[in-house]
Amino acid sequence: MTETFDAGLRRTVLIVALLNLGYFGVEFAVALKIGSVSLFADSVDFLEDASVNLLIVLAMGWSLKARAKVGMALAGILLIPALAMVWALWSKFNTPVPPEPFALSMTGGGALLVNLSCAFMLARFRSHSGSLTRAAFLSARNDAFANVAIILTGLVTAYTLSVWPDVVVGIGIAIMNADAAREVWEAAREEHKAADLVP
Secondary structure (H helix, E strand, C coil): CHHHHHHHHHHHHHHHHHHHHHHHHHHHHHHHHHCCHHHHHHHHHHHHHHHHHHHHHHHCCCCHHHHHHHHHHHHHHCCHHHHHHHHHHHHHHHCCCCCCHHHHHHHHHHHHHHHHHHHHHHHCCCCCCCHHHHHHHHHHHHHHHHHHHHHHHHHHHHHHCCCHHHHHHHHHHHHHHHHHHHHHHHHHHHHHHHHHHCC
């Protein structure tokens, strides 16, 4: 039964990784074309999610202590979008042109569909394998909230023709990822403590 469950988890996480990798390419290309800070941050986040899920697939057969160490590494990976935001914001301040609203909302809508699908697939596994699957579930969940904000940003940008809605949402995505990193780090630390108690 456990082997069947583990096989199902491994297959699900691999599918989620491939979906994230595929949509990273879509969103990154659109972000570059229309000059969107929020899409750029979200596309880097898709790449981070793909990396997290691929690491989970590789680490699933490892010991509790090894999984805890990978969980701590994943917490660091979750901070990558926040660091990428610094570069994206600097570029936007140098050329303060609002992104194309329709493309922004449509791309955000596509990202929402991908992330809701991933969150749904991962939901039944989120308590399995500790910080590893927790990292994947938190990423998909947070990204779904971010995607709704991106869709609304497109609508607000169409009305105001301002660069600021896109910038504010981009910063919000970075903050959400920093909070997810903190949660994963804490879960990984608990696993590490539990592993130390195992003889």
